Protein backbone atom coordinates (compact mmCIF):
# COMPACT_ATOMS: atom_id res chain seq x y z
CA UNK A 1 0.00 0.00 0.00
CA UNK A 2 1.19 3.44 -0.87
CA UNK A 3 2.44 5.32 2.15
CA UNK A 4 0.30 8.33 1.38
CA UNK A 5 -2.71 6.05 1.36
CA UNK A 6 -1.82 4.94 4.86
CA UNK A 7 -2.04 8.52 5.99
CA UNK A 8 -5.73 8.49 5.13
CA UNK A 9 -5.74 10.57 1.97
CA UNK A 10 -8.52 10.03 -0.53
CA UNK A 11 -8.44 8.80 -4.13
CA UNK A 12 -8.35 12.12 -5.90
CA UNK A 13 -5.45 13.36 -3.78
CA UNK A 14 -3.54 10.12 -4.24
CA UNK A 15 -3.94 10.49 -7.93
CA UNK A 16 -2.64 14.03 -7.83
CA UNK A 17 0.28 12.92 -5.65
CA UNK A 18 1.13 10.31 -8.24
CA UNK A 19 1.27 13.06 -10.83
CA UNK A 20 3.48 15.15 -8.60
CA UNK A 21 5.89 12.26 -8.36
CA UNK A 22 6.04 12.21 -4.56
CA UNK A 23 6.92 8.69 -3.60
CA UNK A 24 6.92 8.90 0.15
CA UNK A 25 5.60 11.44 2.58
CA UNK A 26 8.23 13.60 4.23
CA UNK A 27 8.48 13.50 7.99
CA UNK A 28 6.36 16.55 8.63
CA UNK A 29 3.74 15.20 6.26
CA UNK A 30 3.78 11.83 7.92
CA UNK A 31 3.25 13.43 11.29
CA UNK A 32 0.83 16.19 10.44
CA UNK A 33 -1.51 14.73 7.85
CA UNK A 34 -3.15 11.93 9.88
CA UNK A 35 -3.67 14.24 12.85
CA UNK A 36 -5.21 16.99 10.77
CA UNK A 37 -7.45 14.58 8.90
CA UNK A 38 -8.64 12.79 11.95
CA UNK A 39 -10.09 15.68 13.85
CA UNK A 40 -10.51 19.38 13.95
CA UNK A 41 -7.63 20.59 15.97
CA UNK A 42 -5.17 23.41 16.27
CA UNK A 43 -1.61 22.55 15.44
CA UNK A 44 1.87 24.00 15.72
CA UNK A 45 4.31 22.35 13.37
CA UNK A 46 7.97 23.23 13.42
CA UNK A 47 9.98 22.14 10.44
CA UNK A 48 12.73 23.69 8.42
CA UNK A 49 12.48 25.06 4.95
CA UNK A 50 12.26 22.45 2.29
CA UNK A 51 10.65 19.80 4.44
CA UNK A 52 7.39 19.76 2.50
CA UNK A 53 5.19 21.83 4.77
CA UNK A 54 2.94 23.00 1.97
CA UNK A 55 1.66 19.51 1.34
CA UNK A 56 1.55 18.80 5.06
CA UNK A 57 -1.26 21.32 5.42
CA UNK A 58 -2.35 21.39 1.79
CA UNK A 59 -3.42 17.76 1.45
CA UNK A 60 -5.61 17.67 4.56
CA UNK A 61 -6.99 21.08 3.76
CA UNK A 62 -8.12 20.00 0.29
CA UNK A 63 -9.65 16.85 1.69
CA UNK A 64 -11.56 18.67 4.40
CA UNK A 65 -12.96 21.45 2.28
CA UNK A 66 -16.54 21.05 1.19
CA UNK A 67 -16.36 21.44 -2.58
CA UNK A 68 -20.12 21.81 -2.92
CA UNK A 69 -20.14 24.82 -0.69
CA UNK A 70 -18.85 27.92 -2.43
CA UNK A 71 -18.27 30.01 0.64
CA UNK A 72 -14.79 30.83 1.82
CA UNK A 73 -13.81 28.06 4.18
CA UNK A 74 -10.08 28.46 4.56
CA UNK A 75 -7.52 31.23 4.74
CA UNK A 76 -3.83 30.58 4.28
CA UNK A 77 -1.55 33.46 5.25
CA UNK A 78 1.96 33.53 3.88
CA UNK A 79 4.69 36.15 4.08
CA UNK A 80 5.42 37.03 0.47
CA UNK A 81 3.74 37.35 -2.84
CA UNK A 82 6.03 34.68 -4.31
CA UNK A 83 5.14 32.21 -1.61
CA UNK A 84 1.51 33.12 -1.91
CA UNK A 85 1.55 32.31 -5.60
CA UNK A 86 3.58 29.19 -5.04
CA UNK A 87 1.20 27.85 -2.43
CA UNK A 88 -1.81 28.68 -4.58
CA UNK A 89 -0.26 26.84 -7.43
CA UNK A 90 0.53 23.82 -5.26
CA UNK A 91 -2.98 23.72 -3.85
CA UNK A 92 -4.37 23.81 -7.35
CA UNK A 93 -2.18 20.90 -8.30
CA UNK A 94 -3.24 18.93 -5.26
CA UNK A 95 -6.92 19.51 -5.99
CA UNK A 96 -6.87 18.99 -9.70
CA UNK A 97 -8.94 15.80 -9.52
CA UNK A 98 -11.31 17.24 -6.92
CA UNK A 99 -14.18 18.90 -8.73
CA UNK A 100 -15.30 22.33 -7.70
CA UNK A 101 -12.47 23.51 -5.49
CA UNK A 102 -11.31 27.04 -6.14
CA UNK A 103 -8.17 28.57 -4.76
CA UNK A 104 -7.52 32.28 -5.09
CA UNK A 105 -4.31 34.17 -4.43
CA UNK A 106 -4.56 37.57 -2.78
CA UNK A 107 -1.43 39.71 -2.73
CA UNK A 108 -0.27 43.24 -3.24
CA UNK A 109 0.78 44.71 -6.53
CA UNK A 110 -2.10 43.28 -8.52
CA UNK A 111 -5.64 44.46 -9.01
CA UNK A 112 -7.56 44.20 -5.77
CA UNK A 113 -10.93 44.37 -7.53
CA UNK A 114 -10.01 41.49 -9.79
CA UNK A 115 -8.99 39.45 -6.78
CA UNK A 116 -12.24 40.34 -5.07
CA UNK A 117 -14.16 39.26 -8.13
CA UNK A 118 -12.44 35.90 -8.17
CA UNK A 119 -13.34 35.38 -4.55
CA UNK A 120 -16.96 36.27 -5.20
CA UNK A 121 -17.09 33.58 -7.85
CA UNK A 122 -16.75 31.07 -5.05
CA UNK A 123 -13.30 30.52 -3.64
CA UNK A 124 -13.26 28.04 -0.81
CA UNK A 125 -9.58 28.72 -0.15
CA UNK A 126 -7.88 32.10 -0.08
CA UNK A 127 -4.11 32.26 0.04
CA UNK A 128 -3.05 35.74 1.04
CA UNK A 129 -0.27 37.97 2.18
CA UNK A 130 -1.25 39.70 5.44
CA UNK A 131 -1.03 43.25 4.11
CA UNK A 132 -3.34 42.77 1.16
CA UNK A 133 -5.68 40.64 3.20
CA UNK A 134 -6.04 43.36 5.77
CA UNK A 135 -6.71 45.79 2.97
CA UNK A 136 -9.45 43.60 1.56
CA UNK A 137 -11.09 43.20 4.92
CA UNK A 138 -11.02 46.95 5.50
CA UNK A 139 -12.71 47.50 2.19
CA UNK A 140 -15.31 44.86 2.84
CA UNK A 141 -14.27 42.85 -0.18
CA UNK A 142 -14.00 39.56 1.61
CA UNK A 143 -15.77 37.66 4.31
CA UNK A 144 -13.74 35.35 6.53
CA UNK A 145 -16.18 35.36 9.43
CA UNK A 146 -17.22 31.79 8.82
CA UNK A 147 -14.00 30.06 7.87
CA UNK A 148 -13.23 26.64 9.31
CA UNK A 149 -9.49 26.66 8.83
CA UNK A 150 -6.74 29.19 9.09
CA UNK A 151 -3.17 28.31 8.16
CA UNK A 152 -0.27 30.49 9.16
CA UNK A 153 2.52 29.40 6.89
CA UNK A 154 6.11 30.45 7.59
CA UNK A 155 4.83 32.18 10.69
CA UNK A 156 8.26 33.18 11.88
CA UNK A 157 8.98 34.83 8.57
CA UNK A 158 5.71 36.72 8.58
CA UNK A 159 6.45 38.09 12.02
CA UNK A 160 10.00 38.91 11.00
CA UNK A 161 8.57 40.99 8.25
CA UNK A 162 6.53 42.99 10.68
CA UNK A 163 3.12 41.53 10.02
CA UNK A 164 2.26 41.00 13.66
CA UNK A 165 -0.43 43.68 13.80
CA UNK A 166 -1.97 42.56 10.53
CA UNK A 167 -2.08 38.96 11.61
CA UNK A 168 -3.67 39.80 14.92
CA UNK A 169 -6.22 41.98 13.23
CA UNK A 170 -7.02 39.40 10.55
CA UNK A 171 -7.35 36.60 13.07
CA UNK A 172 -9.72 38.72 15.13
CA UNK A 173 -11.97 38.74 12.12
CA UNK A 174 -12.25 34.97 12.06
CA UNK A 175 -14.50 32.75 14.18
CA UNK A 176 -13.26 31.21 17.40
CA UNK A 177 -14.36 27.72 16.45
CA UNK A 178 -12.06 27.42 13.47
CA UNK A 179 -8.93 25.29 13.48
CA UNK A 180 -5.64 27.11 13.25
CA UNK A 181 -2.57 25.41 11.84
CA UNK A 182 0.67 27.19 12.35
CA UNK A 183 3.74 26.17 10.34
CA UNK A 184 7.10 27.63 11.08
CA UNK A 185 10.79 26.84 10.79
CA UNK A 186 11.56 28.34 14.18
CA UNK A 187 9.69 29.28 17.31
CA UNK A 188 10.67 32.77 18.35
CA UNK A 189 8.77 34.47 21.12
CA UNK A 190 6.42 36.31 18.85
CA UNK A 191 5.32 33.09 17.22
CA UNK A 192 4.74 31.56 20.61
CA UNK A 193 2.71 34.60 21.53
CA UNK A 194 0.46 34.24 18.50
CA UNK A 195 0.04 30.56 19.26
CA UNK A 196 -0.90 31.28 22.82
CA UNK A 197 -3.27 34.05 21.95
CA UNK A 198 -5.11 32.45 19.08
CA UNK A 199 -4.89 28.73 19.49
CA UNK A 200 -6.37 26.33 21.97
CA UNK A 201 -4.42 23.30 23.05
CA UNK A 202 -2.58 22.96 19.78
CA UNK A 203 -1.01 19.63 18.93
CA UNK A 204 2.67 20.13 18.49
CA UNK A 205 4.91 18.42 16.06
CA UNK A 206 8.58 19.02 15.48
CA UNK A 207 10.64 17.68 12.68
CA UNK A 208 14.31 17.36 13.31
CA UNK A 209 16.02 16.69 10.08
CA UNK A 210 15.83 18.47 6.86
CA UNK A 211 14.36 16.84 3.86
CA UNK A 212 16.97 18.11 1.51
CA UNK A 213 14.52 18.66 -1.29
CA UNK A 214 15.23 22.32 -1.65
CA UNK A 215 18.35 22.36 0.34
CA UNK A 216 21.43 24.45 -0.18
CA UNK A 217 23.65 21.41 0.15
CA UNK A 218 24.71 19.52 -2.94
CA UNK A 219 25.95 15.99 -2.61
CA UNK A 220 28.89 14.42 -4.39
CA UNK A 221 30.67 11.14 -4.19
CA UNK A 222 34.11 10.08 -5.26
CA UNK A 223 34.79 6.44 -5.85
CA UNK A 224 38.27 5.33 -4.83
CA UNK A 225 40.11 2.21 -3.86
CA UNK A 226 40.20 1.74 -0.13
CA UNK A 227 43.93 2.32 0.04
CA UNK A 228 43.53 5.69 -1.67
CA UNK A 229 41.11 7.22 0.79
CA UNK A 230 43.60 9.48 2.40
CA UNK A 231 45.24 10.54 -0.84
CA UNK A 232 41.77 11.36 -2.15
CA UNK A 233 41.09 13.54 0.86
CA UNK A 234 44.28 15.47 0.27
CA UNK A 235 43.55 16.01 -3.37
CA UNK A 236 40.06 17.19 -2.66
CA UNK A 237 41.51 19.70 -0.26
CA UNK A 238 44.09 20.77 -2.84
CA UNK A 239 41.44 21.12 -5.50
CA UNK A 240 39.46 23.43 -3.21
CA UNK A 241 41.94 26.02 -2.05
CA UNK A 242 39.36 27.79 0.06
CA UNK A 243 38.04 24.69 1.73
CA UNK A 244 36.71 25.19 5.25
CA UNK A 245 35.46 21.81 6.22
CA UNK A 246 34.43 19.22 8.73
CA UNK A 247 35.85 15.81 7.89
CA UNK A 248 33.95 12.95 9.47
CA UNK A 249 35.51 9.66 10.48
CA UNK A 250 33.83 6.79 12.22
CA UNK A 251 36.12 6.19 15.15
CA UNK A 252 38.13 8.30 17.51
CA UNK A 253 41.23 6.47 16.42
CA UNK A 254 40.73 7.23 12.75
CA UNK A 255 39.83 10.79 13.60
CA UNK A 256 43.05 11.29 15.48
CA UNK A 257 45.14 9.48 12.89
CA UNK A 258 43.77 11.35 9.90
CA UNK A 259 44.13 14.69 11.60
CA UNK A 260 47.73 13.89 12.48
CA UNK A 261 48.52 12.86 8.95
CA UNK A 262 47.00 16.01 7.55
CA UNK A 263 48.99 18.10 9.95
CA UNK A 264 52.16 16.26 9.03
CA UNK A 265 51.39 16.88 5.41
CA UNK A 266 51.12 20.55 5.99
CA UNK A 267 47.41 21.21 6.20
CA UNK A 268 45.81 23.27 8.88
CA UNK A 269 43.86 20.49 10.48
CA UNK A 270 42.86 19.39 13.96
CA UNK A 271 41.04 16.50 15.55
CA UNK A 272 37.84 16.73 17.57
CA UNK A 273 36.73 13.69 19.49
CA UNK A 274 35.68 12.47 22.87
CA UNK A 275 39.12 11.58 24.14
CA UNK A 276 40.11 15.20 24.25
CA UNK A 277 39.57 17.19 27.39
CA UNK A 278 36.90 19.83 27.42
CA UNK A 279 39.56 22.51 27.33
CA UNK A 280 41.22 20.93 24.32
CA UNK A 281 37.92 20.67 22.54
CA UNK A 282 37.12 24.27 23.28
CA UNK A 283 40.50 25.28 21.93
CA UNK A 284 39.98 23.35 18.73
CA UNK A 285 36.54 24.82 18.22
CA UNK A 286 37.84 28.29 18.84
CA UNK A 287 40.53 27.86 16.21
CA UNK A 288 38.02 26.40 13.82
CA UNK A 289 35.60 29.26 14.30
CA UNK A 290 38.48 31.66 13.82
CA UNK A 291 39.32 29.89 10.56
CA UNK A 292 42.79 28.98 11.72
CA UNK A 293 41.82 25.41 11.05
CA UNK A 294 40.63 24.57 7.58
CA UNK A 295 39.92 20.92 8.13
CA UNK A 296 38.31 19.84 11.34
CA UNK A 297 38.47 16.07 11.57
CA UNK A 298 35.72 14.91 13.86
CA UNK A 299 33.65 12.03 15.13
CA UNK A 300 29.90 12.25 14.82
CA UNK A 301 29.37 12.57 18.52
CA UNK A 302 31.91 15.33 18.97
CA UNK A 303 30.67 17.33 16.02
CA UNK A 304 27.00 17.05 16.77
CA UNK A 305 25.32 20.39 16.59
CA UNK A 306 28.43 22.25 15.57
CA UNK A 307 27.12 25.50 14.32
CA UNK A 308 29.84 27.27 12.44
CA UNK A 309 28.91 29.51 9.58
CA UNK A 310 30.33 29.23 6.13
CA UNK A 311 31.56 25.67 6.28
CA UNK A 312 32.14 25.03 2.57
CA UNK A 313 32.43 21.25 2.62
CA UNK A 314 31.46 18.35 4.76
CA UNK A 315 33.66 15.41 3.92
CA UNK A 316 32.51 11.91 4.73
CA UNK A 317 35.90 10.28 4.94
CA UNK A 318 33.96 7.17 5.77
CA UNK A 319 30.23 6.79 5.53
CA UNK A 320 28.32 6.45 8.77
CA UNK A 321 26.29 3.36 9.58
CA UNK A 322 23.08 5.26 9.98
CA UNK A 323 21.68 7.31 7.18
CA UNK A 324 20.23 9.68 9.72
CA UNK A 325 23.81 10.40 10.73
CA UNK A 326 24.60 11.39 7.18
CA UNK A 327 21.90 14.01 7.49
CA UNK A 328 23.38 15.38 10.67
CA UNK A 329 26.76 15.55 9.01
CA UNK A 330 25.71 17.28 5.84
CA UNK A 331 23.68 19.75 7.88
CA UNK A 332 26.97 21.23 9.10
CA UNK A 333 27.26 22.99 5.75
CA UNK A 334 24.83 24.96 3.63
CA UNK A 335 23.67 26.85 6.67
CA UNK A 336 21.90 30.17 6.72
CA UNK A 337 21.12 30.03 3.04
CA UNK A 338 24.73 29.59 1.99
CA UNK A 339 25.75 26.95 -0.47
CA UNK A 340 27.59 23.91 0.74
CA UNK A 341 28.83 20.59 -0.53
CA UNK A 342 28.70 17.25 1.14
CA UNK A 343 31.38 14.95 -0.21
CA UNK A 344 31.54 11.22 0.27
CA UNK A 345 34.72 9.30 -0.35
CA UNK A 346 33.43 5.89 -1.10
CA UNK A 347 34.73 2.47 -2.10
CA UNK A 348 33.02 0.08 -4.43
CA UNK A 349 31.61 -2.08 -1.69
CA UNK A 350 29.86 0.91 -0.15
CA UNK A 351 28.24 2.17 -3.32
CA UNK A 352 24.87 0.76 -2.41
CA UNK A 353 24.76 3.04 0.57
CA UNK A 354 24.85 6.05 -1.74
CA UNK A 355 21.65 4.91 -3.36
CA UNK A 356 19.99 4.38 0.00
CA UNK A 357 20.98 7.84 1.10
CA UNK A 358 19.63 9.31 -2.10
CA UNK A 359 16.29 7.75 -1.43
CA UNK A 360 16.11 9.09 2.07
CA UNK A 361 17.34 12.59 1.45
CA UNK A 362 15.46 12.75 -1.83
CA UNK A 363 18.41 14.26 -3.57
CA UNK A 364 20.77 12.85 -6.12
CA UNK A 365 24.48 12.58 -5.66
CA UNK A 366 26.75 13.63 -8.42
CA UNK A 367 29.51 11.21 -9.13
CA UNK A 368 32.79 13.00 -9.56
CA UNK A 369 36.32 11.88 -10.05
CA UNK A 370 39.27 12.84 -7.94
CA UNK A 371 41.06 15.64 -9.77
CA UNK A 372 44.28 14.74 -11.47
CA UNK A 373 47.54 16.37 -10.53
CA UNK A 374 47.37 18.55 -13.62
CA UNK A 375 43.89 19.69 -12.79
CA UNK A 376 44.94 20.56 -9.27
CA UNK A 377 47.90 22.49 -10.58
CA UNK A 378 45.60 24.42 -12.82
CA UNK A 379 43.20 25.19 -10.03
CA UNK A 380 45.90 26.27 -7.63
CA UNK A 381 47.64 28.42 -10.19
CA UNK A 382 44.49 30.20 -11.21
CA UNK A 383 43.67 30.63 -7.59
CA UNK A 384 47.06 32.19 -7.17
CA UNK A 385 46.53 34.46 -10.15
CA UNK A 386 43.18 35.59 -8.77
CA UNK A 387 44.70 36.13 -5.42
CA UNK A 388 47.45 38.29 -6.84
CA UNK A 389 44.87 40.27 -8.69
CA UNK A 390 42.68 40.78 -5.65
CA UNK A 391 45.42 41.52 -3.18
CA UNK A 392 45.31 44.91 -1.64
CA UNK A 393 48.67 46.54 -1.46
CA UNK A 394 49.91 47.82 1.84
CA UNK A 395 52.02 50.82 1.08
CA UNK A 396 54.55 49.82 3.65
CA UNK A 397 55.91 47.81 0.81
CA UNK A 398 56.94 50.96 -1.01
CA UNK A 399 59.97 51.18 1.21
CA UNK A 400 61.28 47.93 -0.10
CA UNK A 401 60.44 48.46 -3.71
CA UNK A 402 63.67 50.09 -4.80
CA UNK A 403 65.65 47.09 -3.63
CA UNK A 404 63.18 44.67 -5.16
CA UNK A 405 63.09 46.55 -8.42
CA UNK A 406 66.79 46.45 -8.45
CA UNK A 407 66.75 42.69 -8.48
CA UNK A 408 63.92 42.31 -10.93
CA UNK A 409 64.41 45.26 -13.21
CA UNK A 410 65.67 43.30 -16.19
CA UNK A 411 62.59 41.14 -16.36
CA UNK A 412 59.74 42.02 -18.65
CA UNK A 413 56.23 41.85 -17.32
CA UNK A 414 55.68 38.53 -19.05
CA UNK A 415 58.85 37.06 -17.67
CA UNK A 416 58.07 38.31 -14.24
CA UNK A 417 54.64 36.75 -14.25
CA UNK A 418 55.99 33.49 -15.54
CA UNK A 419 58.62 33.36 -12.90
CA UNK A 420 56.33 34.31 -10.06
CA UNK A 421 53.88 31.68 -11.01
CA UNK A 422 56.58 29.13 -11.60
CA UNK A 423 57.67 29.48 -8.03
CA UNK A 424 54.56 27.54 -7.24
CA UNK A 425 54.13 25.66 -10.43
CA UNK A 426 57.45 23.90 -10.33
CA UNK A 427 56.54 22.55 -6.99
CA UNK A 428 53.14 21.34 -8.00
CA UNK A 429 54.48 19.64 -11.02
CA UNK A 430 57.25 18.04 -9.07
CA UNK A 431 54.78 16.79 -6.54
CA UNK A 432 52.14 15.53 -8.85
CA UNK A 433 54.32 14.27 -11.65
CA UNK A 434 55.21 11.33 -9.61
CA UNK A 435 51.80 10.64 -8.24
CA UNK A 436 49.59 8.30 -10.10
CA UNK A 437 46.00 8.91 -10.83
CA UNK A 438 43.70 7.58 -8.20
CA UNK A 439 40.31 8.22 -9.64
CA UNK A 440 38.07 5.36 -10.48
CA UNK A 441 34.45 5.15 -11.44
CA UNK A 442 31.39 3.18 -10.80
CA UNK A 443 30.48 1.79 -14.24
CA UNK A 444 27.34 -0.19 -14.15
CA UNK A 445 26.82 -0.34 -10.45
CA UNK A 446 24.55 2.60 -10.11
CA UNK A 447 22.02 2.18 -12.81
CA UNK A 448 19.47 4.15 -10.94
CA UNK A 449 21.51 7.28 -11.29
CA UNK A 450 20.07 10.35 -12.84
CA UNK A 451 20.29 11.75 -16.27
CA UNK A 452 23.96 12.40 -16.29
CA UNK A 453 24.76 8.74 -16.02
CA UNK A 454 25.46 7.73 -19.56
CA UNK A 455 27.65 10.73 -19.98
CA UNK A 456 29.58 10.20 -16.84
CA UNK A 457 30.51 6.80 -18.00
CA UNK A 458 31.18 7.55 -21.57
CA UNK A 459 32.98 10.74 -22.14
CA UNK A 460 35.95 9.45 -23.97
CA UNK A 461 37.25 12.18 -26.15
CA UNK A 462 35.38 14.90 -24.31
CA UNK A 463 36.64 18.44 -24.43
CA UNK A 464 37.27 20.20 -21.16
CA UNK A 465 36.82 23.93 -20.88
CA UNK A 466 37.93 26.57 -18.49
CA UNK A 467 35.58 29.50 -18.02
CA UNK A 468 36.12 32.62 -15.94
CA UNK A 469 32.90 32.48 -13.94
CA UNK A 470 32.44 30.64 -10.70
CA UNK A 471 30.96 30.66 -7.26
CA UNK A 472 31.72 34.34 -6.81
CA UNK A 473 29.20 34.86 -9.58
CA UNK A 474 26.77 32.87 -7.50
CA UNK A 475 27.02 29.68 -9.47
CA UNK A 476 27.11 26.20 -8.12
CA UNK A 477 27.54 23.25 -10.45
CA UNK A 478 23.84 22.84 -10.96
CA UNK A 479 23.11 26.43 -11.76
CA UNK A 480 26.16 26.74 -13.98
CA UNK A 481 25.11 23.67 -15.88
CA UNK A 482 21.67 25.19 -16.34
CA UNK A 483 23.15 28.48 -17.40
CA UNK A 484 25.43 26.86 -19.98
CA UNK A 485 22.66 24.66 -21.22
CA UNK A 486 20.45 27.65 -21.82
CA UNK A 487 23.09 29.96 -23.20
CA UNK A 488 24.38 27.32 -25.57
CA UNK A 489 21.02 25.84 -26.29
CA UNK A 490 22.26 22.37 -25.45
CA UNK A 491 20.59 19.44 -23.75
CA UNK A 492 21.11 18.35 -20.17
CA UNK A 493 23.46 15.58 -21.09
CA UNK A 494 25.58 17.66 -23.38
CA UNK A 495 27.35 19.44 -20.56
CA UNK A 496 29.02 17.40 -17.90
CA UNK A 497 31.70 17.30 -15.27
CA UNK A 498 30.89 20.82 -14.24
CA UNK A 499 33.25 21.85 -11.52
CA UNK A 500 32.77 25.26 -9.98
CA UNK A 501 35.58 27.06 -8.20
CA UNK A 502 35.55 30.53 -6.76
CA UNK A 503 36.59 32.64 -9.72
CA UNK A 504 36.41 30.08 -12.48
CA UNK A 505 34.96 26.74 -13.46
CA UNK A 506 35.49 23.73 -15.66
CA UNK A 507 33.08 21.73 -17.75
CA UNK A 508 33.11 19.18 -20.53
CA UNK A 509 31.26 18.72 -23.79
CA UNK A 510 31.66 16.40 -26.70
CA UNK A 511 33.98 17.76 -29.40
CA UNK A 512 31.08 18.34 -31.76
CA UNK A 513 30.00 21.28 -29.59
CA UNK A 514 33.41 22.87 -29.22
CA UNK A 515 32.94 25.46 -31.94
CA UNK A 516 29.60 26.45 -30.54
CA UNK A 517 30.93 26.74 -27.03
CA UNK A 518 33.85 28.88 -28.10
CA UNK A 519 31.81 31.09 -30.40
CA UNK A 520 28.82 31.65 -28.23
CA UNK A 521 30.35 31.86 -24.79
CA UNK A 522 33.17 34.13 -25.79
CA UNK A 523 30.61 36.59 -27.02
CA UNK A 524 28.25 36.82 -24.10
CA UNK A 525 28.39 39.00 -21.07
CA UNK A 526 27.44 38.19 -17.55
CA UNK A 527 26.38 41.29 -15.70
CA UNK A 528 28.50 43.43 -17.91
CA UNK A 529 31.55 41.20 -17.74
CA UNK A 530 32.86 39.38 -20.75
CA UNK A 531 32.86 35.66 -20.38
CA UNK A 532 36.09 34.02 -21.39
CA UNK A 533 36.18 30.36 -22.22
CA UNK A 534 39.22 28.37 -23.14
CA UNK A 535 39.96 24.77 -23.80
CA UNK A 536 41.56 23.37 -20.74
CA UNK A 537 44.68 21.29 -20.87
CA UNK A 538 43.32 18.55 -18.73
CA UNK A 539 40.35 16.46 -19.60
CA UNK A 540 38.57 16.74 -16.30
CA UNK A 541 38.82 13.11 -15.52
CA UNK A 542 36.71 11.97 -18.39
CA UNK A 543 39.23 10.08 -20.36
CA UNK A 544 41.61 9.78 -17.57
CA UNK A 545 39.21 7.62 -15.64
CA UNK A 546 38.66 5.28 -18.39
CA UNK A 547 42.13 4.89 -19.64
CA UNK A 548 43.41 4.24 -16.26
CA UNK A 549 41.16 1.46 -15.43
CA UNK A 550 43.01 -1.74 -15.78
CA UNK A 551 45.38 -1.31 -18.65
CA UNK A 552 49.05 -1.09 -18.32
CA UNK A 553 49.42 2.47 -17.32
CA UNK A 554 48.78 1.94 -13.74
CA UNK A 555 51.34 -0.80 -13.61
CA UNK A 556 53.94 1.45 -15.01
CA UNK A 557 53.14 3.82 -12.22
CA UNK A 558 53.02 1.29 -9.56
CA UNK A 559 56.14 2.32 -7.84
CA UNK A 560 54.52 5.65 -7.30
CA UNK A 561 51.54 4.10 -5.78
CA UNK A 562 52.79 4.55 -2.32
CA UNK A 563 50.11 5.63 0.01
CA UNK A 564 49.95 9.22 1.03
CA UNK A 565 53.19 10.67 -0.09
CA UNK A 566 54.32 13.44 2.13
CA UNK A 567 53.80 16.83 0.79
CA UNK A 568 57.41 17.68 0.66
CA UNK A 569 56.82 21.31 0.89
CA UNK A 570 54.37 21.01 -1.89
CA UNK A 571 52.43 23.86 -3.13
CA UNK A 572 50.51 24.23 0.04
CA UNK A 573 53.44 24.38 2.26
CA UNK A 574 52.08 27.49 3.80
CA UNK A 575 49.65 25.35 5.63
CA UNK A 576 50.41 25.36 9.14
CA UNK A 577 50.39 22.45 11.34
CA UNK A 578 48.59 23.09 14.50
CA UNK A 579 51.22 21.03 16.06
CA UNK A 580 54.13 23.22 15.44
CA UNK A 581 51.86 26.13 15.26
CA UNK A 582 53.88 27.81 12.62
CA UNK A 583 55.18 30.03 15.29
CA UNK A 584 58.55 28.56 15.58
CA UNK A 585 61.34 30.70 14.52
CA UNK A 586 62.26 28.70 11.53
CA UNK A 587 58.77 28.33 10.38
CA UNK A 588 57.71 31.87 10.42
CA UNK A 589 60.80 33.41 9.07
CA UNK A 590 61.59 31.91 5.83
CA UNK A 591 58.57 33.17 4.14
CA UNK A 592 58.60 34.22 0.60
CA UNK A 593 58.94 32.11 -2.39
CA UNK A 594 60.89 29.15 -1.46
CA UNK A 595 61.62 26.81 -4.17
CA UNK A 596 63.51 24.36 -2.17
CA UNK A 597 61.67 21.49 -0.82
CA UNK A 598 61.97 20.49 2.72
CA UNK A 599 60.30 17.44 3.92
CA UNK A 600 58.54 18.94 6.86
CA UNK A 601 56.63 21.80 5.38
CA UNK A 602 55.57 24.54 7.63
CA UNK A 603 54.01 27.67 6.62
CA UNK A 604 56.72 29.10 4.56
CA UNK A 605 56.49 29.75 0.98
CA UNK A 606 53.06 29.04 -0.22
CA UNK A 607 50.80 31.51 -1.73
CA UNK A 608 47.95 30.67 0.49
CA UNK A 609 48.45 32.53 3.56
CA UNK A 610 45.60 30.84 5.21
CA UNK A 611 47.66 29.52 7.96
CA UNK A 612 47.06 30.29 11.54
CA UNK A 613 48.49 33.57 12.53
CA UNK A 614 47.62 33.86 16.07
CA UNK A 615 48.51 30.44 17.22
CA UNK A 616 51.14 32.25 19.14
CA UNK A 617 48.75 34.75 20.50
CA UNK A 618 49.24 37.18 17.69
CA UNK A 619 52.08 38.65 19.61
CA UNK A 620 54.79 37.49 17.42
CA UNK A 621 56.71 39.88 15.34
CA UNK A 622 54.19 42.07 13.81
CA UNK A 623 52.95 41.58 10.34
CA UNK A 624 55.15 39.00 8.96
CA UNK A 625 56.97 39.93 5.94
CA UNK A 626 55.22 39.61 2.70
CA UNK A 627 55.39 35.93 3.01
CA UNK A 628 52.70 35.45 0.58
CA UNK A 629 51.03 37.31 -2.11
CA UNK A 630 47.65 37.49 -0.79
CA UNK A 631 47.58 38.34 2.71
CA UNK A 632 44.32 37.78 4.23
CA UNK A 633 44.79 34.98 6.52
CA UNK A 634 41.13 34.30 5.99
CA UNK A 635 40.20 32.28 3.06
CA UNK A 636 38.41 34.63 0.75
CA UNK A 637 34.94 33.46 0.49
CA UNK A 638 33.28 36.69 1.37
CA UNK A 639 31.83 37.00 -2.06
CA UNK A 640 29.88 33.91 -1.64
CA UNK A 641 28.51 35.07 1.66
Ligand code: ADP
Nearest residue numbers: 022023024025026049050051052053054055213
Ligand atom coordinates in the same frame (compact mmCIF):
# COMPACT_ATOMS: atom_id res chain seq x y z
P1 ADP B 1 8.56 24.02 2.91
O1 ADP B 1 7.29 24.75 2.82
O2 ADP B 1 8.61 23.20 4.10
O3 ADP B 1 9.73 24.93 2.76
P2 ADP B 1 7.78 22.92 0.42
O4 ADP B 1 6.41 22.53 0.79
O5 ADP B 1 7.94 24.17 -0.36
O6 ADP B 1 8.67 22.99 1.70
O7 ADP B 1 8.46 21.70 -0.34
C1 ADP B 1 9.79 21.76 -0.78
C2 ADP B 1 9.94 20.92 -2.03
O8 ADP B 1 9.79 19.53 -1.75
C3 ADP B 1 8.91 21.24 -3.10
O9 ADP B 1 9.56 21.28 -4.33
C4 ADP B 1 7.94 20.10 -3.04
O10 ADP B 1 7.34 19.86 -4.28
C5 ADP B 1 8.83 18.95 -2.61
N1 ADP B 1 8.13 17.91 -1.84
C6 ADP B 1 7.24 18.10 -0.86
N2 ADP B 1 6.83 16.93 -0.37
C7 ADP B 1 7.47 15.97 -1.05
C8 ADP B 1 7.46 14.54 -1.01
N3 ADP B 1 6.71 13.88 -0.14
N4 ADP B 1 8.26 13.88 -1.87
C9 ADP B 1 9.03 14.55 -2.74
N5 ADP B 1 9.08 15.89 -2.84
C10 ADP B 1 8.31 16.60 -2.00
Ligand code: MG
Nearest residue numbers: 053054153154
Ligand atom coordinates in the same frame (compact mmCIF):
# COMPACT_ATOMS: atom_id res chain seq x y z
MG1 MG C 1 6.83 26.54 2.81
